[in-house]
Amino acid sequence: MTDSDKKPMSRLLKLANKFNCFYLSGECRAFVVDGQQVGLVRPDVMKELLNYPQVFQVHPEYVQLNPAFRDYAERSARVEEVLREWRAGGKFITLRGWREECYEVRAQFNTPPLFKMDRSATCLFGIRKYGVDINGYVMDPVKGLSIWLQKRSPNKQTWPGYWDNMVSGGLSVGYGINETAIKEAGEEASIPNNLIAKLKSAGCVSLFFESERGLFPNTEFVYDLELPPDFVPSNNDGEVETFELLPVNECLERILSSHFKTTSVPVALDFLIRHGYITAENEPNFIEIVELLHIPLQTIYNHPQKKCKIAANGEAIESLDRI
Amino acid sequence: MTDSDKKPMSRLLKLANKFNCFYLSGECRAFVVDGQQVGLVRPDVMKELLNYPQVFQVHPEYVQLNPAFRDYAERSARVEEVLREWRAGGKFITLRGWREECYEVRAQFNTPPLFKMDRSATCLFGIRKYGVDINGYVMDPVKGLSIWLQKRSPNKQTWPGYWDNMVSGGLSVGYGINETAIKEAGEEASIPNNLIAKLKSAGCVSLFFESERGLFPNTEFVYDLELPPDFVPSNNDGEVETFELLPVNECLERILSSHFKTTSVPVALDFLIRHGYITAENEPNFIEIVELLHIPLQTIYNHPQKKCKIAANGEAIESLDRI
Numbered sequence: 001m002t003d004s005d006k007k008p009m010s011r012l013l014k015l016a017n018k019f020n021c022f023y024l025s026g027e028c029r030a031f032v033v034d035g036q037q038v039g040l041v042r043p044d045v046m047k048e049l050l051n052y053p054q055v056f057q058v059h060p061e062y063v064q065l066n067p068a069f070r071d072y073a074e075r076s077a078r079v080e081e082v083l084r085e086w087r088a089g090g091k092f093i094t095l096r097g098w099r100e101e102c103y104e105v106r107a108q109f110n111t112p113p114l115f116k117m118d119r120s121a122t123c124l125f126g127i128r129k130y131g132v133d134i135n136g137y138v139m140d141p142v143k144g145l146s147i148w149l150q151k152r153s154p155n156k157q158t159w160p161g162y163w164d165n166m167v168s169g170g171l172s173v174g175y176g177i178n179e180t181a182i183k184e185a186g187e188e189a190s191i192p193n194n195l196i197a198k199l200k201s202a203g204c205v206s207l208f209f210e211s212e213r214g215l216f217p218n219t220e221f222v223y224d225l226e227l228p229p230d231f232v233p234s235n236n237d238g239e240v241e242t243f244e245l246l247p248v249n250e251c252l253e254r255i256l257s258s259h260f261k262t263t264s265v266p267v268a269l270d271f272l273i274r275h276g277y278i279t280a281e282n283e284p285n286f287i288e289i290v291e292l293l294h295i296p297l298q299t300i301y302n303h304p305q306k307k308c309k310i311a312a313n314g315e316a317i318e319s320l321d322r323i
Numbered sequence: 324m325t326d327s328d329k330k331p332m333s334r335l336l337k338l339a340n341k342f343n344c345f346y347l348s349g350e351c352r353a354f355v356v357d358g359q360q361v362g363l364v365r366p367d368v369m370k371e372l373l374n375y376p377q378v379f380q381v382h383p384e385y386v387q388l389n390p391a392f393r394d395y396a397e398r399s400a401r402v403e404e405v406l407r408e409w410r411a412g413g414k415f416i417t418l419r420g421w422r423e424e425c426y427e428v429r430a431q432f433n434t435p436p437l438f439k440m441d442r443s444a445t446c447l448f449g450i451r452k453y454g455v456d457i458n459g460y461v462m463d464p465v466k467g468l469s470i471w472l473q474k475r476s477p478n479k480q481t482w483p484g485y486w487d488n489m490v491s492g493g494l495s496v497g498y499g500i501n502e503t504a505i506k507e508a509g510e511e512a513s514i515p516n517n518l519i520a521k522l523k524s525a526g527c528v529s530l531f532f533e534s535e536r537g538l539f540p541n542t543e544f545v546y547d548l549e550l551p552p553d554f555v556p557s558n559n560d561g562e563v564e565t566f567e568l569l570p571v572n573e574c575l576e577r578i579l580s581s582h583f584k585t586t587s588v589p590v591a592l593d594f595l596i597r598h599g600y601i602t603a604e605n606e607p608n609f610i611e612i613v614e615l616l617h618i619p620l621q622t623i624y625n626h627p628q629k630k631c632k633i634a635a636n637g638e639a640i641e642s643l644d645r646i
Contacts, residue, residue, distance in 0.1 A: 110607045177603045201602040203593075204613050219610050221603050270526075274597055279524040280500045280544050284433045287542050287621070290527050294617035298610070 011256055012278070013285035015265055016292040021208030021217070021300060028215070030062040030303035031125050033075065033114045036107035037062075037303040040126030040215055048091065052082050062303060065115075075115035076102075083121050094120050094213040097157040103129060104173055107301070109219070119170070120157075123214025128297060129170060132181040133267040134199070134223045136166035136189070136233065137275075138245060145275065147251045147268075148233060150188065151241040152261065162261040163254055165268055166233065166243070167191075168220070177221050188240055189233035191225070200224045202274060205266040205293045208300070217297050220267050248277050266293045334579055335601070336608035338588055339615040344531030344540070344623060351538070353385040353626035354448050356398065356437045359430035360385075360626040363449030363538055371414065375405050385626060388438075398438035399425075406444050417443050417536040420480040426452060427496055430624070432542070442493070443480075446537025451620060452493060455504040456590040457522070457546045459489035459512070459556065460598075461568060468598065470574045470591075471556060473511065474564040475584065484564070485584040486577055488591055489556065490514075491543070500544050511563055512556035514548070523547045525597065528589040528616045531623070540620050543590050571600050589616045 009017075029046065031039035041049065041063050049056040049063060055078050057064040069075045087095040097120040104113035105127050122129060136148035148166040152159055169184035171177065181199060185191040202224045209216040233243045246254060254260055255268045270293050272278045273286075280286040332340075352369060354362035364372070364386050372379040372386060378401050380387040392398045410418040420443040427436035428450050445452060459471035471489040475482055492507035494500065504522060508514040525547045532539040550556075556566045569577060577583055578591045593616050595601045596609075603609040 109610055201596075201599040201604070203596045204603065204610055206610065206614055221609075273524075273526045276524040280527065281524070286544075287432055287527055287529065291529055291617050291619045291621055294614050296614045296619060298614055 010283060010285045012269070012283055012289055013292075015256060016269065016285075016289040018262060019207040019209055019266060019292050019295055021210075021295055028126065029058075030301075031065075031127075032062050032303065033065045033105070033107075034067065036111075036114070037301050038105050038107055038114060038125075038127060039122075040217070040300070041124075042126075042215065045092075045124050045214075048086065055079065055082055072113065072115050076117070079115060079117060083118060092124060092214075094123055096120075099157070102173070103127065103170070108298070116173075123211075123216055126215035126217055128301060129216070129218045131168060131170045131218065131220050132177060132184060132223065133165045133220045133264070134167035134181060134185055134189075134225050135202075135267065135271040136191075136225050136227050137271075138227050138229050140229055140247070143247045145248045145277065146245050147248060147271070148189075148227070148243055148245050149251065149254060150233075150235075150243050153239050153241050156239060159261040159263075161241070163257075163259050164261045164264050166225075168264065168267075181221070181223050185225070187237040188235060189243065190236050191227075191233065195227060195231065196225070198226060203270070205270050206295045206297045207263065207266045207293070208295050208297065209263050211262075216263055217301070218263060219297065222267055222270060224271070248272065252277070269293060333606060333608045335592070335606055335612055336615075338579060339592065339608075339612040341585060342530040342532055342589060342615050342618055344533075344618055351449065352381075353624075354388075354450075355385050355626065356388045356428070356430075357390070359434075359437070360624050361428050361430055361437060361448075361450060362445075363540070363623070364447075365449075365538065368415075368447050368537075371409065378402065378405055395436065395438050399440070402438060402440060406441060415447055415537075417446055419443075422480070425496070426450065426493070431621070439496075446534075446539055449538035449540055451624060452539070452541045454491060454493045454541065454543050455500060455507060455546065456488045456543045456587070457490035457504060457508055457512075457548050458525075458590065458594040459514075459548050459550050460594075461550050461552050463552055463570070466570045468571045468600065469568050470571060470594070471512075471550070471566055471568050472574065472577060473556075473558075473566050476562050476564050479562060482584040482586075486580075486582050487584045487587050489548075489566070491587065491590075504544070504546050508548070510560040511558060512566065513559050514550075514556065518550060518554065519548070521549060526593070528593050529618045529620045530586065530589045530616070531618050531620065532586050534585075539586055540618075540624070541586060542620065545590055545593060547594070571595065575600070592616060 028040040028042055030037045031041050050058055055066055069078055087098055099119045101119050102116040103119050103122055105115050105117055106113050138146045140146045150164050150166055152162050152164050154161045167185050167188045169180055171180050182196055185196050202222045204219055204221045206219045255265055351363040351365055353360045354364050373381055378389055392401055410421055422442045424442050425439040426442050426445050428438050428440055429436050461469045463469045473487050473489055475485050475487050477484045490508050490511045492503055494503055505519055508519050525545045527542055527544050529542045
C-alpha cells in the first residue's frame with residue numbers, strides 16, 4: 001500500500017478491479033436453460049453457437065438451450081456432443097484441459113441441476129462455480145500473524161506453479177460444503193483430525209473474473225483454520241509443489257505479485273480484511289475493495305425472472321419477460 | 324432458520340432482501356453535482372425539485388445541481404434555502420427531524436466534499452452515508468458466544484426504542500474512522516481505555532435501504548471488540564436506554580424481530596457469518612445474504628463517469644456521456 005498516496009487507484013483496488021464484472025469487455029448475452037439464466041456467453045462463443053441451431057437458439061438478448069430437450073440427461077448429452085466437436089477441432093484453448101469431470105449447471109446454488117458440463121468448458125458459458133478455501137494461519141509469538149500459502153504443482157491444468165491459499169477445491173457432485181473442506185484439507189495439506197476440528201466457517205466471496213479462456217463467476221466458501229506454530233502442512237495428492245509460512249506483510253506482497261492465482265485473491269484479501277490487517281485507515285479504497293469481493297452474482301444471473309430493474313444510473317431497464 | 328425448509332426464501336434472506344437496491348420501487352434518477360453522481364432522487368422528491376429550476380435542473384435521466392454554483396459554500400447555501408422552505412411548509416416527514424448538523428456530500432468516501440446538507444435531508448437525495456459499528460461480544464464459559472446489544476433511547480430522532488448493535492455512530496466532519504469508533508465507544512457504552520485497546524477492524528458492509536422517509540445508501544465500518552465476561556457497558560450520553568447480553572441464538576432471534584433497527588441488521592448478520600454461526604450448511608440462502616450485505620454502491624453511484632455498462636441481464640446499457 002506504499003503507492004497509494006501517489007496513484008489515484010491503490011494497488012489493492014487495481015487488483016480487486018479484476019473482478020469488476022460491471023465493465024465486462026464486449027457484449028455478453030444471458031445463457032438460459034429451462035427458463036432460467038445459468039450463464040453468460042461472450043461474442044466469440046456466440047459466433048460458434050450459431051452453427052448449432054438445433055442445440056442453441058441465439059436471440060438478440062439471450063441464448064437459449066433448445067427447450068425441446070426434455071431433461072437433465074438429454075441436455076447434458078446434446079451439449080457434450082457440441083463440446084467434443086469443438087475440442088476435436090481445436091477450438092477454444094480451455095478445452096485442451098478437458099477433464100472428463102463434470103460440474104452441475106444450476107440457476108442457483110440451492111436449486112436442482114439442469115444439466116452437467118465438463119469442468120473445462122464451463123468458462124465458455126460463464127457457468128457459476130462453487131468451491132471451498134481454507135485460510136491456514138499461525139499466531140507466531142515472534143513474527144505475529146503468519147499465513148500458510150501453497151505453491152500449486154507445475155503439473156496442474158490451471159494456474160500451474162502459481163501461489164494459492166493453503167487449501168482449496170471445487171465442489172464436486174455428491175459432496176457437501178464442510179465435507180469438501182475437510183476432504184481437501186486432508187488430501188492437499190495432510191491436516192490431522194485434531195487440528196481440522198478447529199475449522200471455522202467465515203463467510204464467502206463472490207467474484208467475476210474474465211480471461212482469454214473465458215468467464216469465471218465463482219463463489220468460494222471461506223474457512224479459517226488456526227494452526228499451532230509447530231505444524232507443517234505436507235501434500236498428499238501430488239497437486240502441491242510446496243507450502244510456505246509468510247508473515248502477514250510478506251503475504252500481502254505475494255498476493256499482489258503476478259505469481260499469485262488471480263481467482264484466489266479475493267479469499268486472501270477477505271482474510272486480511274476480516275483480521276484487521278487491511279483497514280479503512282490504511283487502504284484508501286477500502287469500501288470499493290470490500291464490495292468487489294462480494295460481486296452480486298445473484299443479480300447478474302437473474303434473467304429473465306425479474307420483470308423490471310433499475311440500472312446503475314437510476315434508469316429503469318425494460319421489462320425482460322419476452323421469453 | 325427453523326422455517327427455511329418450509330419456505331422458498333429463508334427468514335434471513337427475506338430480511339437481507341430489504342437491502343436489495345436492484346429492485347427499487349419507482350424510478351429513481353441520478354443526482355449529479357459538478358459532473359459526479361452523489362445521490363439518487365425518487366419521483367416524490369423530483370416533483371418538488373421542478374419548482375426550483377434555478378437550483379435543480381431535472382433532465383430525463385438525471386437531476387443536476389445548477390453547475391453555475393461556484394463552490395462548496397454556494398452549493399450548500401442554495402440547497403439549504405430550498406430545504407428550509409420545504410421544512411417550513413411541512414413537506415417530507417424526515418425534515419421534522421432537522422438536526423442543525425450537517426453531513427458532507429461527496430462522490431466517493433475518499434474524494435473532496437462538494438457541499439454539505441443537514442443529516443435529516445440526505446435520505447431525500449439518496450446521499451451516501453458512512454458510519455462505524457462495534458460488535459461487543461463475550462466468550463462466556465457457560466453460554467458460549469454472547470453479544471451485547473443496546474436499546475436506543477425513546478428520545479432518539481431515528482429508530483427510538485429499537486434494538487441496535489452495542490455501539491454505532493455516523494462519521495462527522497473532522498473525525499477519523501478509528502477515532503469515531505473510540506469516541507462513540509466511550510460516549511455510548513463507557514468502554515474504558517484498557518478494553519478499547521482490543522478493538523479490531525473487521526471490514527465494512529454496504530447497504531441500500533428504502534423507507535417512507537427516503538433512501539439510505541449506507542456504508543458501515545465494522546469493528547469487533549471482545550469484552551471480559553464481568554464487564555457491563557453503561558451509557559454516558561443519554562442516547563441509550565439499556566444494554567443486554569444475549570447468547571448468540573437469542574441474538575439472532577432479536578435481529579430477526581421487528582424490534583431491531585433495520586439499517587443495523589447487516590452489521591449484525593455479518594458478525595454472525597464471520598464468526599461461523601450462520602454458515603452455508605445451516606442457511607440455504609447463504610451466498611445471496613452475504614452478497615446483499617455488500618451491495619456495490621460504487622456501481623450504483625457512478626453516473627456518468629463510465630461510458631458503457633453491462634446490465635444485469637447481459638445487455639450493454641447505452642453510453643451515458645450525455646452530460
